[in-house]
Amino acid sequence: MSFSPPPYPYERLDVLKKLADTHDGGPIDCSIGTPVDAPPAAVLEELAKGTGARGYPTSQGSPEYRASVAAWMNRRFGLSLSSNDLAACIGTKEFVGNVAGYLHLRSPERDTVLYPSISYPTYAMGATLSGLRSVPVAITNGKLDLDAIDPNDAERALVLWANSPSNPTGLLDDLERAASWGRQRGVPVVSDECYAEFTWAGRPRSILEHGLDGVLALHSISKRSNLAGLRAGFYAGDETLVSYLRSVRQHAGFMVAAPVQAAVAVAYNDDEHVNAQRERYRSRLTMMSEALRSVGVDAPMPEGAFYLWCSKSGMDGWELAALLAEKCALVVSPGELYGDDGANFVRIAMVQPDERLELAAERLRAS
Numbered sequence: 001m002s003f004s005p006p007p008y009p010y011e012r013l014d015v016l017k018k019l020a021d022t023h024d025g026g027p028i029d030c031s032i033g034t035p036v037d038a039p040p041a042a043v044l045e046e047l048a049k050g051t052g053a054r055g056y057p058t059s060q061g062s063p064e065y066r067a068s069v070a071a072w073m074n075r076r077f078g079l080s081l082s083s084n085d086l087a088a089c090i091g092t093k094e095f096v097g098n099v100a101g102y103l104h105l106r107s108p109e110r111d112t113v114l115y116p117s118i119s120y121p122t123y124a125m126g127a128t129l130s131g132l133r134s135v136p137v138a139i140t141n142g143k144l145d146l147d148a149i150d151p152n153d154a155e156r157a158l159v160l161w162a163n164s165p166s167n168p169t170g171l172l173d174d175l176e177r178a179a180s181w182g183r184q185r186g187v188p189v190v191s192d193e194c195y196a197e198f199t200w201a202g203r204p205r206s207i208l209e210h211g212l213d214g215v216l217a218l219h220s221i222s223k224r225s226n227l228a229g230l231r232a233g234f235y236a237g238d239e240t241l242v243s244y245l246r247s248v249r250q251h252a253g254f255m256v257a258a259p260v261q262a263a264v265a266v267a268y269n270d271d272e273h274v275n276a277q278r279e280r281y282r283s284r285l286t287m288m289s290e291a292l293r294s295v296g297v298d299a300p301m302p303e304g305a306f307y308l309w310c311s312k313s314g315m316d317g318w319e320l321a322a323l324l325a326e327k328c329a330l331v332v333s334p335g336e337l338y339g340d341d342g343a344n345f346v347r348i349a350m351v352q353p354d355e356r357l358e359l360a361a362e363r364l365r366a367s
């Protein structure tokens with residue numbers, strides 16, 4: 001059977017944008033999680049130098065890139081990684097989209113991708129794009145329900161995805177448990193930790209705190225430093241997995257542009273801009289959560305990430321999204337975009353300037 005790509009999820013939101021457009025100032029778009037705040041100036045200055053633009057960059061990342069990343073992981077999560085425990089990727093979406101296919105080349109007898117039933121859509125799409133099966137894992141009491149995984153699916157699994165803090169739910173998972181589940185069954189666990197800097201319940205966590213064996217942590221500069229346009233991230237962890245993927249990805253020609261590598265090294269060497277960004281998101285989440293609650297929307301503060309995962313009794317996600325577009329021009333993502341289990345929710349990303357969110361909040365309070 002030939003493959004036709006489905007519509008890109010966010011292309012389905014035009015109907016909501018039309019509803020929001022009836023307000024003065026037009027839609028307040030909180031649907032896609034794209035950063036809106038300024039990136040650090042020192043990073044852009046480094047980028048402008050064009051360091052390394054003449055020759056080909058290394059696929060695994062320059063020594064400076066990997067050293068700055070390792071140092072960040074070590075100070076942020078109390079690890080003792082070396083530069084050889086990790087390698088670069090071109091933003092994490094491409095890695096999410098193709099890692100299962102590469103793991104399948106290594107273990108052709110396995111054909112299944114396990115992923116959270118409410119999650120970033122690319123985990124499942126990565127399986128589809130490699131001709132593999134994707135099997136959702138239920139979320140029970142806010143964690144991956146590992147006991148509910150069919151033993152037959154576990155035997156066929158190439159990878160178990162964890163995502164903590166989660167997009168879209170903002171939940172924190174039990175990464176130690178996920179790591180040990182994978183180790184017991186020989187299933188690599190890839191922990192997507194791209195929102196780790198924005199952890200509200202306690203300190204940021206990495207799966208690598210529970211050992212490197214059989215696991216990878218995946219990180220991105222996109223959200224940490226408001227640099228989604230640069231396209232850079234990295235994966236770190238199990239020596240055999242990192243070395244296999246580093247080699248396959250070099251053969252396939254994946255390379256982060258050299259001036260971007262130099263700029264990203266500057267970003268990972270600095271924490272201050274992240275501290276400031278964290279406070280911006282925290283205050284937006286608090287303000288919008290209160291305003292939404294004032295109109296009967298259940299909008300709890302998340303444990304992490306910069307999304308509100310909201311519901312209103314008697315409404316499904318599309319109905320609630322339409323209501324918010326009509327009431328206050330907010331364009332939000334219906335939860336169905338993240339899996340059928342999310343159908344009664346909407347996700348609201350705190351990616352509009354403060355004054356635009358305040359305008360939406362005022363309209364809600366006045367309604």
Ligand SMILES: Cc1ncc(COP(=O)(O)O)c(C=O)c1O
Pocket residue numbers: 033090091092093094096120163166167192194219220221222223228232233
């Ligand atoms: C959970 C999750 N993983 C990965 C990504 C991809 O980020 P990037 O490709 O910018 O690194 C996103 C982006 O929204 C995300 O929410």
